[in-house]
Amino acid sequence: xxxxxxxxxxxxxxxxxxxxxxxxxxxxxxxxxxxxxxxxxxxxxxxxxxxxxxxxxxxxxxxxxxxxxxxxxxxxxxxxxxxxxxxxxxxxxxxxxxxxxxxxxxxxxxxxxxxxxxxxxxxxxxxxxxxxxxxxxxxxxxxxxxxxxxxxxxxxxxxxxxxxxxxxxxxxxxxxxxxxxxxxxxxxxxxxxxxxxxxxxxxxxxxxxxxxxxxxxxxxxxxxxxxxxxxxxxxxxxxxxxxxxxxxxxxxxxxxxxxxxxxxxxxxxxxxxxxxxxxxxxxxxxxxxxxxxxxxxxxxxxxxxxxxxxxxxxxxxxxxxxxxxxxxxxxxxxxxxxxxxxxxxxxxxxxxxxxxxxxxxxxxxxxxxxxx
Amino acid sequence: xxxxxxxxxxxxxxxxxxxxxxxxxxxxxxxxxxxxxxxxxxxxxxxxxxxxxxxxxxxxxxxxxxxxxxxxxxxxxxxxxxxxxxxxxxxxxxxxxxxxxxxxxxxxxxxxxxxxxxxxxxxxxxxxxxxxxxxxxxxxxxxxxxxxxxxxxxxxxxxxxxxxxxxxxxxxxxxxxxxxxxxxxxxxxxxxxxxxxxxxxxxxxxxxxxxxxxxxxxxxxxxxxxxxxxxxxxxxxxxxxxxxxxxxxxxxxxxxxxxxxxxxxxxxxxxxxxxxxxxxxxxxxxxxxxxxxxxxxxxxxxxxxxxxxxxxxxxxxxxxxxxxxxx
Numbered sequence: 001x002x003x004x005x006x007x008x009x010x011x012x013x014x015x016x017x018x019x020x021x022x023x024x025x026x027x028x029x030x031x032x033x034x035x036x037x038x039x040x041x042x043x044x045x046x047x048x049x050x051x052x053x054x055x056x057x058x059x060x061x062x063x064x065x066x067x068x069x070x071x072x073x074x075x076x077x078x079x080x081x082x083x084x085x086x087x088x089x090x091x092x093x094x095x096x097x098x099x100x101x102x103x104x105x106x107x108x109x110x111x112x113x114x115x116x117x118x119x120x121x122x123x124x125x126x127x128x129x130x131x132x133x134x135x136x137x138x139x140x141x142x143x144x145x146x147x148x149x150x151x152x153x154x155x156x157x158x159x160x161x162x163x164x165x166x167x168x169x170x171x172x173x174x175x176x177x178x179x180x181x182x183x184x185x186x187x188x189x190x191x192x193x194x195x196x197x198x199x200x201x202x203x204x205x206x207x208x209x210x211x212x213x214x215x216x217x218x219x220x221x222x223x224x225x226x227x228x229x230x231x232x233x234x235x236x237x238x239x240x241x242x243x244x245x246x247x248x249x250x251x252x253x254x255x256x257x258x259x260x261x262x263x264x265x266x267x268x269x270x271x272x273x274x275x276x277x278x279x280x281x282x283x284x285x286x287x288x289x290x291x292x293x294x295x296x297x298x299x300x301x302x303x304x305x306x307x308x309x310x311x312x313x314x315x316x317x318x319x320x321x322x323x324x325x326x327x328x329x330x331x332x333x334x335x336x337x338x339x340x341x342x343x344x345x346x347x348x349x350x351x352x353x354x355x356x357x358x359x360x361x362x363x364x365x366x367x368x369x370x371x372x
Numbered sequence: 373x374x375x376x377x378x379x380x381x382x383x384x385x386x387x388x389x390x391x392x393x394x395x396x397x398x399x400x401x402x403x404x405x406x407x408x409x410x411x412x413x414x415x416x417x418x419x420x421x422x423x424x425x426x427x428x429x430x431x432x433x434x435x436x437x438x439x440x441x442x443x444x445x446x447x448x449x450x451x452x453x454x455x456x457x458x459x460x461x462x463x464x465x466x467x468x469x470x471x472x473x474x475x476x477x478x479x480x481x482x483x484x485x486x487x488x489x490x491x492x493x494x495x496x497x498x499x500x501x502x503x504x505x506x507x508x509x510x511x512x513x514x515x516x517x518x519x520x521x522x523x524x525x526x527x528x529x530x531x532x533x534x535x536x537x538x539x540x541x542x543x544x545x546x547x548x549x550x551x552x553x554x555x556x557x558x559x560x561x562x563x564x565x566x567x568x569x570x571x572x573x574x575x576x577x578x579x580x581x582x583x584x585x586x587x588x589x590x591x592x593x594x595x596x597x598x599x600x601x602x603x604x605x606x607x608x609x610x611x612x613x614x615x616x617x618x619x620x621x622x623x624x625x626x627x628x629x630x631x632x633x634x635x636x637x638x639x640x641x642x643x644x645x646x647x648x649x650x651x652x653x654x655x656x657x658x659x660x661x662x663x664x665x666x667x668x669x670x671x672x673x674x675x676x677x678x679x680x681x682x683x684x685x686x687x688x689x690x691x692x693x694x695x696x697x698x699x
Contacts, residue, residue: 085694262690274682275675278629281685282678285626285697289609310602359595362602366594369574369601 012071013078019055020079024086027051035087035259037344040252041164041354042213043089049123052083052090058097059121062105067118073295081251081291087259091165091213096120096127099247100173104192107231107239112192116171128169128195130160130217131240138360140175141184141237145219147176147191153225154178156191159218166202166215169195174219175240178233188236192228199223209346242303245364248355249294249308254287254315256351257322260344263337264326271329280325283318287311306368309361316351316358323348376429379422382406383433396525397491399439400463409446417455424556424618428611431557432564438659440525440666442488444557448550449496452505453541457494464507465492467531468550468671472499472506478535479506487666488526489515495531496541498550505541505550512536524666552621554671555628556614562631563607565663566638570604572657573597573642576649593645600641607634613697622684626697629677632668639664 027033027048036043052058060076062068069075080098083090101120104112119125136143145158156176166172172193179187193200199222205214231239261280268277290311297304323344331337332345352358386402403409412427413419427447434443442463449464450457457464465488472481481499489495489510496507514532522528545553574597577587587593607630614627639661643650650657668674685692 265685265689265693269686274686275678277685278678278681281681281693281696282626282629285613286606286609286630288698289613293609307605310605313602314606362595362598365601366598369597370588
C-alpha cells in the first residue's frame with residue numbers, strides 16, 4: 001500500500017517535471033530568455049513568474065484555500081530543480097515562494113495569509129528580505145532596526161542592506177527589535193511590510209559585475225498594521241533561524257552555475273577533461289540526492305538543519321568547481337561562451353556568503369555535532 | 373533475515389570489543405559460524421538469504437569494527453558460482469580484470485593486486501573479455517606476493533595466468549554487474565569505516581583535555597569535526613544512492629568514487645585531530661585508516677572510475693550529466 005502511494009507520488013513528480021521542461025523549452029525557443037548563472041537571484045521576469053502561477057507551479061505546498069497546490073516538498077523540489085536546470089528567470093518569485101510564503105504560512109495571521117499567499121501563488125508578489133544591516137551581517141542578532149508599538153500596530157525605523165530586488169518588490173520582510181533586552185537574541189520580531197507604505201526608500205548597490213539587484217533600504221517611521229506581524233512579538237530569533245536553516249537546503253545552493261557546466265560539457269571533448277567531468281558528475285549526483293533526502297525529511301515533519309547546512313556548504317564548493325572546469329576547457333576564450341563565463345566568475349564570490357557564509361555553516365554543523 | 377537493524381546488532385555483538393575477536397582468523401570464524409559471509413545469497417544455493425541491503429549492512433558493520441576480512445571478495449565469488457559451490461566453510465576470492473582472456477580453452481592474463489589469495493581455495497574471475505566467469509585453483513597460477521607492510525588485511529599479490537585450464541562457472545552476471553557489485557560493497561565498507569573513524573575522533577576531542585578544556589573547545593578543532601561530519605554525510609548519501617539502484621553501474625560508480633574520497637578525507641582529518649595517539653598499534657584508529665586506504669584502492673584505480681563517468685557524460689550530453697546515477 002505504501003509502495004503504491006509512493007509510486008503514484010513519483011508519477012506526479014514526473015508529470016510536474018515534464019510540465020516545467022515544456023514551459024522552459026518553449027520560452028527559450030521563442031527567445032524569451034537565455035539560460036544564465038544565478039537565475040534565481042539575477043533572472044528577473046515577472047511575466048515568467050506569472051506564467052508559472054497560471055500553471056499552478058508556484059505556492060505548490062500552500063493549502064488550496066490560499067491559492068496553493070496542497071502538494072509536498074518533493075513536488076516543489078521537482079519544480080525548482082527543473083527551473084534551475086533550465087536557467088530560467090525565476091528571481092521575481094523565488095524568495096516569496098521559497099521562504100516568505102512558508103514563513104507566513106507557519107506564523108502569519110489569517111488576514112495576512114489571505115492577503116499575501118494567493119499573490120505569491122499567482123506570481124504577482126515580489127518579496128524582498130530585510131535582514132542584514134550595515135552593523136549586522138553574519139552576526140544578524142546585533143541588528144538595530146527598531147519597531148515601536150503604536151495604536152493598531154508598530155512603527156519601524158532603521159536601515160537594511162543587501163536586499164535583492166527591493167527596488168521592484170511588492171513586499172518586504174523585516175526583522176526588527178521590539179524590545180531592548182540583555183540577551184540580543186531576545187526581543188526581535190518579524191514583520192511583512194507592503195512596499196507602498198509611506199517612509200520606505202531604496203538605494204541601489206551595484207555589484208562588481210555592474211549588475212543591480214542589491215539595495216540599501218531605509219525605513220523612516222514606517223507604519224505596519226498589527227496583523228502583519230509574524231508569530232509572537234519578541235520570538236523572532238527562533239523563527240528566523242528556522243526560516244534560514246530551511247531555506248539553505250534547496251537546490252539553488254547547488255545549481256547556480258549549472259548552465260555554465262552544461263555549456264562546458266558541450267565543448268569539453270578533446271580537452272582531456274574526462275576525469276574532472278567525472279568528478280563533477282559524481283558530486284552533482286550526491287548533492288541532488290541530498291536535496292531529495294532533505295525534502296523527504298521536511299515532508300516527514302523533521303527539521304534537517306545539519307543536512308541543510310552540509311548541503312549548502314558542499315553545493316557552493318561544487319558551484320565554484322564548475323568555474324574551474326570551464327576555465328580549463330577554455331570557455332573564457334570563445335566569443336559565444338565568454339559572457340556566460342564572465343557572468344559566473346563575477347557572481348562567484350557571493351556563493352559562499354549569501355544564506356550563511358561557509359565558516360558560519362561549519363560552526364553550525366560543529367555545534368549540532370558536539371551537542372549530539 | 374530481513375530486519376537490517378537486527379543484522380547490524382548481530383555483527384556488533386559478535387565483534388564486540390574484545391581483543392581475541394579482532395585478530396585473523398578468529399573474527400572470520402565467528403562471522404562464518406553465524407552464517408554472515410553468506411548473507412545476500414539465496415538459501416536454495418546454500419546462502420543465508422537476505423537482500424543486498426542486508427549484505428551491505430554486514431559489510432558496513434564489519435568495516436566499522438575495523439576488522440579486515442575477505443567478506444567482499446568471498447561474496448562476489450560465491451554469487452558468481454551460485455549453487456555450484458558445495459564447500460561452504462572455505463574462502464573463495466573473486467577478482468576482476470579486463471586483461472584476462474581465453475585462448476583455445478586456456479586462460480591468460482595478469483591480475484594486478486589480489487588480496488587474500490593465501491587463504492583462498494578458489495579464485496573466481498571475471499572480465500570484459502570473458503564470456504562468463506571462470507575459476508581456477510590458486511595452485512594453478514603464479515602468485516607473486518607483494519613485499520613490505522600490509523595495509524588492510526590480506527597480503528596482496530600479483531597473479532599471472534599462463535595457459536591455465538579453464539573451469540567455467542554458470543552463466544550469470546555480466547562483467548559490468550560484477551564491477552557494480554564490487555563497487556557497491558566497497559562503498560559500504562568505506563562508509564562503515566568512515567562513520568567509525570568519525571565517532572572515535574569525536575569522542576577523543578570531547579574528552580582529551582588541553583589548554584584547560586576539551587580539545588573541541590578550540591575553534592580549529594571544532595571546524596575539523598564539522599568537516600569530518602560533512603564528509604561522513606557525503607559517504608552515507610553515496611551509499612544510499614547505490615542501495616537505491618544496486619544494479620545500475622552509474623549509481624554504484626557515483627557511490628564508489630564519492631565514498632572513497634569522503635572516507636579518505638575522514639581518515640586524514642581523524643589522524644590530524646588525534647595527534648600522535650592515532651598512529652600507535654595499541655589505539656584502534658589505524659585499523660580503520662588501513663581499511664579505508666585498502667578499500668578505496670581495490671578493483672580499479674579511482675581515475676578509471678572517473679574517466680568512465682566523464683566519457684559517458686561527454687557522449688550523452690546534458691541528459692547524461694543530469695541523470696548520471698540519479699533519478
